[in-house]
Amino acid sequence: xxxxxxxxxxxxxxxxxxxxxxxxxxxxxxxxxxxxxxxxxxxxxxxxxxxxxxxxxxxxxxxxxxxxxxxxxxxxxxxxxxxxxxxxxxxxxxxxxxxxxxxxxxx
Numbered sequence: 001x002x003x004x005x006x007x008x009x010x011x012x013x014x015x016x017x018x019x020x021x022x023x024x025x026x027x028x029x030x031x032x033x034x035x036x037x038x039x040x041x042x043x044x045x046x047x048x049x050x051x052x053x054x055x056x057x058x059x060x061x062x063x064x065x066x067x068x069x070x071x072x073x074x075x076x077x078x079x080x081x082x083x084x085x086x087x088x089x090x091x092x093x094x095x096x097x098x099x100x101x102x103x104x105x106x107x
Contacts, residue, residue, distance in 0.1 A: 019029055055062040 016029075016032060019031070020026065023029065051065065055065050
């Protein structure tokens with residue numbers, strides 16, 4: 001399994017360099033940020049599953065988890081994180097594109 005990960009990392013690195021060279025860009029590409037974000041979301045989901053398993057089997061852990069969650073105001077953030085990015089981006093696009101359509105109709 002480790003050999004596969006090493007090959008995948010090398011492939012990612014090579015493709016990253018090729019994409020940056022093709023676009024004449026030294027900074028990370030938008031696609032790189034997207035890839036990293038997807039990896040972080042996947043990691044977060046795995047952690048959520050592990051936390052849920054632990055909390056469901058240990059009442060003391062559940063109490064501690066709920067207390068820490070309240071202290072850090074994670075309930076407020078969970079509603080933001082649970083909104084799919086496609087919904088947020090489409091609503092942003094529609095609110096941005098609407099004024100330009102109305103102004104072109106008036107002209």
